[in-house]
Amino acid sequence: MSALTSLDRPNSYIGRSVPRPNAKRLLAGRGRYVTDMTLPRMLHVAYVRSPYAHARIVSIDAQAARGMPGVRLVATGEDLAKLCTPWVGAMDHFKGMKSPPQLPLPIDKVVWSGQAVVAVVADTRALAEDAAEAVSIEFDELPAIVDIDAARAPGAPVISPELGSNLCFHGKIDTGGVEEIFANAAHVVEEEFHFGRHTAVTMEPRAIIADYDASEGQLTVHHATQTPYQFQDIYARHYGIPESRVRVIAPDIGGSFGMKLHVYHEDMAVVGLSMMLGRPVKYVADRVESFVSDIHARDHRVRARMAADADGNILAMDVEDVTGIGAFSAYPRTSVVEGNQVYRLMGAPYTFRNYRADLQVVFQNKVQMSQYRAVGHPVACTVTERLVDLIADRTAQDVFDIRSRNLIPDDAYPCTSPTGYQFEALSHHACLAKVKAMMDYDGLRAEQAELRAKGIHRGIGIASFVEITNPGPAFYGVGGARISSQDGAIIKVTPSGDVHCSISVTELGQGTETIIGQIVAEHLGVDRNRIKVMTGDTDTTPHGGATYACRGAGIGGETALQAARKLKANVLAVAAAILQDESEKLDIQGGWIVDAATAQQRIELSEIARIAYFRSDTLPPGTQAQLSVAHHHAPQGYPFAFTNGVQACHLELDVETGLVKILKLWVVEDCGRVINPLLVDEQIRGGVVQGLGAAFFEECVYGDNGQLTNGSLADYLVPMAVEMPDIEIGHVETPTLDTQLGAKGVGEAGTAAASAAALNAMNDAMKPFGGTVAQVPMTPARILKALGHI
Amino acid sequence: MSDLVKVTMTVNGSQVSRSIEPRNTLADFLRQTLELTGTHTGCEMGVCGACLVVLDGRVVHSCLTFAVQASGSTIETVEGLSERAAIADLQEAFHQRNALQCGFCTPGMLMTAHSLLSQPGVPSREEIRDALSGNYCRCTGYEAIVDAIEMVARKRYEGVSAAQDEEVGA
Numbered sequence: 028m029s030a031l032t033s034l035d036r037p038n039s040y041i042g043r044s045v046p047r048p049n050a051k052r053l054l055a056g057r058g059r060y061v062t063d064m065t066l067p068r069m070l071h072v073a074y075v076r077s078p079y080a081h082a083r084i085v086s087i088d089a090q091a092a093r094g095m096p097g098v099r100l101v102a103t104g105e106d107l108a109k110l111c112t113p114w115v116g117a118m119d120h121f122k123g124m125k126s127p128p129q130l131p132l133p134i135d136k137v138v139w140s141g142q143a144v145v146a147v148v149a150d151t152r153a154l155a156e157d158a159a160e161a162v163s164i165e166f167d168e169l170p171a172i173v174d175i176d177a178a179r180a181p182g183a184p185v186i187s188p189e190l191g192s193n194l195c196f197h198g199k200i201d202t203g204g205v206e207e208i209f210a211n212a213a214h215v216v217e218e219e220f221h222f223g224r225h226t227a228v229t230m231e232p233r234a235i236i237a238d239y240d241a242s243e244g245q246l247t248v249h250h251a252t253q254t255p256y257q258f259q260d261i262y263a264r265h266y267g268i269p270e271s272r273v274r275v276i277a278p279d280i281g282g283s284f285g286m287k288l289h290v291y292h293e294d295m296a297v298v299g300l301s302m303m304l305g306r307p308v309k310y311v312a313d314r315v316e317s318f319v320s321d322i323h324a325r326d327h328r329v330r331a332r333m334a335a336d337a338d339g340n341i342l343a344m345d346v347e348d349v350t351g352i353g354a355f356s357a358y359p360r361t362s363v364v365e366g367n368q369v370y371r372l373m374g375a376p377y378t379f380r381n382y383r384a385d386l387q388v389v390f391q392n393k394v395q396m397s398q399y400r401a402v403g404h405p406v407a408c409t410v411t412e413r414l415v416d417l418i419a420d421r422t423a424q425d426v427f428d429i430r431s432r433n434l435i436p437d438d439a440y441p442c443t444s445p446t447g448y449q450f451e452a453l454s455h456h457a458c459l460a461k462v463k464a465m466m467d468y469d470g471l472r473a474e475q476a477e478l479r480a481k482g483i484h485r486g487i488g489i490a491s492f493v494e495i496t497n498p499g500p501a502f503y504g505v506g507g508a509r510i511s512s513q514d515g516a517i518i519k520v521t522p523s524g525d526v527h528c529s530i531s532v533t534e535l536g537q538g539t540e541t542i543i544g545q546i547v548a549e550h551l552g553v554d555r556n557r558i559k560v561m562t563g564d565t566d567t568t569p570h571g572g573a574t575y576a577c578r579g580a581g582i583g584g585e586t587a588l589q590a591a592r593k594l595k596a597n598v599l600a601v602a603a604a605i606l607q608d609e610s611e612k613l614d615i616q617g618g619w620i621v622d623a624a625t626a627q628q629r630i631e632l633s634e635i636a637r638i639a640y641f642r643s644d645t646l647p648p649g650t651q652a653q654l655s656v657a658h659h660h661a662p663q664g665y666p667f668a669f670t671n672g673v674q675a676c677h678l679e680l681d682v683e684t685g686l687v688k689i690l691k692l693w694v695v696e697d698c699g700r701v702i703n704p705l706l707v708d709e710q711i712r713g714g715v716v717q718g719l720g721a722a723f724f725e726e727c728v729y730g731d732n733g734q735l736t737n738g739s740l741a742d743y744l745v746p747m748a749v750e751m752p753d754i755e756i757g758h759v760e761t762p763t764l765d766t767q768l769g770a771k772g773v774g775e776a777g778t779a780a781a782s783a784a785a786l787n788a789m790n791d792a793m794k795p796f797g798g799t800v801a802q803v804p805m806t807p808a809r810i811l812k813a814l815g816h817i
Numbered sequence: 818m819s820d821l822v823k824v825t826m827t828v829n830g831s832q833v834s835r836s837i838e839p840r841n842t843l844a845d846f847l848r849q850t851l852e853l854t855g856t857h858t859g860c861e862m863g864v865c866g867a868c869l870v871v872l873d874g875r876v877v878h879s880c881l882t883f884a885v886q887a888s889g890s891t892i893e894t895v896e897g898l899s900e901r902a903a904i905a906d907l908q909e910a911f912h913q914r915n916a917l918q919c920g921f922c923t924p925g926m927l928m929t930a931h932s933l934l935s936q937p938g939v940p941s942r943e944e945i946r947d948a949l950s951g952n953y954c955r956c957t958g959y960e961a962i963v964d965a966i967e968m969v970a971r972k973r974y975e976g977v978s979a980a981q982d983e984e985v986g987a
Binding site: 046047050051053054055056057058059060062063065153227228229230231232279280281282283284313314535536537538705706709712713714715716717739740741745746747748749750751753754777 | 860862899919920927942954955956958959962
């Protein structure tokens with residue numbers, strides 16, 4: 028008899044690859060995105076944008092535009108400032124951080140090229156755009172502060188004079204002892220790294236419809252966002268509407284990746300425009316607007332060095348990171364979080380204890396930078412892993428051996444990183460061994476040597492990483508941001524014995540509704556086809572953090588699990604009353620109340636529901652059936668659930684042209700309990716490809732005058748199918764003991780280390796030529812330069 | 818603004834006539850006038866492939882086609898192909914393989930796959946990846962999409978082969 032696995036249990040869904048029920052409507056062309064929606068009497072807004080990166084607004088002449096066909100309103104910054112209070116993107120726990128107040132539209136000054144200045148609302152978008160062309164704005168151009176060094180130079184013009192300088196935040200970490208270690212170390216390696224600004228490029232651009240009904244004082248916002256509760260709070264507070272009168276609905280979302288949880292000026296303006304008009308107003312960013320108004324990310328210059336002893340044992344790291352974030356810090360999550368994670372994640376997989384870092388977050392005349400998938404991780408991982416490879420070179424060790432020597436041992440947990448991160452349990456060595464076997468590392472090295480002799484230059488790169496998931500209130504709440512770290516669920520049994528779960532984590536296509544359904548099915552004891560999961564509506568779901576920082580499965584999943592168990596106890600109490608039995612002796616399997624010991628079917632769940640809802644007179648006196656339950660779960664225990672893993676990249680470099688063929692990627696990842704392997708693997712693959720985009724293609728290129736020079740999908744390169752490799756994935760499972768579910772996050776793991784593995788592979792391929800590269804994206808021109816060809 | 822122009826075309830098997838502005842793209846006409854919102858616009862410059870539709874048997878960018886240019890043509894969108902079950906096997910394979918996440922690019926992907934698989938033979942993975950390179954997807958990393966199309970290509974080919982064998986046998 029073969030051994031039973033956990034999947035052989037009744038109602039076992041956790042750990043099973045099942046497809047997403049809600050994907051069927053998307054496949055049939057029946058998705059309902061905000062972009063697709065129309066409401067009765069709906070109007071459309073187009074914005075007049077600044078052509079300058081930095082300029083005073085001298086005057087605005089909208090007279091002609093107001094007379095154009097179909098135009099209902101032309102509004103300026105002054106008009107909207109009468110309705111909307113300013114916001115400041117700062118949090119208390121970043122000591123000394125500062126940022127100027129922001130309004131939906133500027134009043135006297137523009138601070139980046141593409142900033143929306145005037146809103147034109149008309150019957151159709153085309154008419155609004157026609158009229159926008161007739162708006163005349165006189166600007167007085169100011170010097171553009173673009174370069175991160177020039178912005179910090181003494182006497183540099185200050186973008187927001189009231190702040191005194193262009194420095195948003197200056198952070199330091201110092202464990203002590205670093206100077207002495209570097210002075211005496213057998214090996215010191217160092218490098219200056221450059222990370223190109225890039226952006227999310229969601230396939231559906233930002234989209235919002237605000238619908239203010241003055242008769243009820245009710246604001247309803249259909250918003251392509253991953254965090255509807257955060258926006259309910261923001262719209263209520265900044266427009267002075269009671270929270271109970273603000274409803275935010277996030278229907279199908281065409282990609283998000285962290286980009287759709289920030290406050291955007293155009294989106295805030297739409298709410299005010301709807302209030303001014305008493306009609307629904309729709310704004311959809313076109314692709315060019317997306318490039319100049321969506322957040323960018325990862326613009327970092329990092330100078331870093333690493334010290335090791337004669338055997339290659341890493342002793343210390345010393346890091347200086349300067350990052351340019353645009354003209355202000357994004358709201359409400361701030362633009363310091365990325366730099367903060369960069370300088371705290373450095374060296375995180377390794378045992379060394381001495382660390383010093385300096386972080387400067389700098390204002391400049393570019394579009395705002397803020398959180399995007401795998402916030403800070405790719406930067407920290409690339410710097411660390413490249414330096415580790417340089418130590419390997421210096422000590423003549425293999426890249427696997429140097430990591431085996433220095434990674435935190437799998438039995439050393441719990442422990443902390445030098446920057447204070449607490450690790451519950453990670454599995455670096457198990458992952459390293461697994462990826463080495465999966466990729467047939469020795470075979471690839473032998474092949475590499477053979478091919479080099481034939482003039483074919485392949486590179487192999489690996490990168491270990493840790494990922495921050497399941498953030499507790501230490502992430503935002505303690506800083507004063509009204510962003511929840513808890514989630515809530517309401518589950519009910521319907522009169523027919525079906526199950527309805529409304530939960531605050533949101534669906535972006537990653538499969539939230541599917542895994543919540545699996546968890547409820549397993550822990551309640553019903554078929555998952557009888558469960559409907561509802562998300563994304565602040566009126567019909569409990570308040571929660573929703574989806575950010577890899578929290579959906581770990582926090583939302585645990586919420587659903589505990590809610591399902593609570594409901595199950597209630598169902599069994601009613602069943603026990605009906606069956607004249609003890610509820611402890613009963614269980615639910617496959618939608619039946621069964622004898623727990625024998626699995627013998629006693630009464631169907633639908634029958635319990637029928638009696639409870641329609642024939643309560645037949646229940647014993649005093650029995651009040653509670654077939655709806657609410658449950659909230661906030662993470663406790665560790666402040667974050669860290670995950671870990673390793674990626675390996677295999678590529679072929681054409682040394683004549685600088686062109687690269689990415690041959691294959693391998694990822695071994697430990698996200699704790701895997702709820703749905705199919706969905707987890709596709710999260711990783713999608714994440715890897717975004718990381719490879721950053722490694723090879725994606726960069727927002729600015730001119731010296733602060734103009735974005737490649738802001739269209741024809742000029743800004745994103746990975747295409749033909750350029751991307753197959754990606755092989757393996758898992759190690761170390762569940763967190765902080766929850767019963769044991770799941771951690773996985774959405775950022777792919778992106779976290781892909782560019783690091785690619786950069787190491789590229790340097791490996793270039794080794795015979797003596798060139799090195801420490802900049803992403805690794806464009807053919809940069810490669811040829813590194814090879815000395817240009 | 819200019820005078821309205823009458824266009825007539827067959828969309829998903831039904832003839833439609835509307836008076837529209839000449840500047841309306843086919844994508845806008847399908848999405849806004851006919852409310853066929855399965856066709857998406859991701860870049861409106863013919864790069865991303867979210868707006869692909871079948872026009873007189875060829876897959877075209879509806880964002881680069883004026884609706885007046887399509888007058889007299891026969892158009893099929895994802896809604897039409899779904900309703901006549903022309904891509905049911907592709908949709909099922911995409912579903913089982915989780916070859917979509919946010920789903921915004923998916924109708925365009927299905928158009929390209931439908932067109933590719935209407936050619937004889939079984940395309941290699943490299944050929945599938947090549948064919949998909951006018952369709953951007955930011956969620957999946959493409960591999961699952963390639964897997965799903967490859968699986969359907971094989972099944973369709975096996976189905977054709979089996980039918981031919983049967984004919985020979987008879």
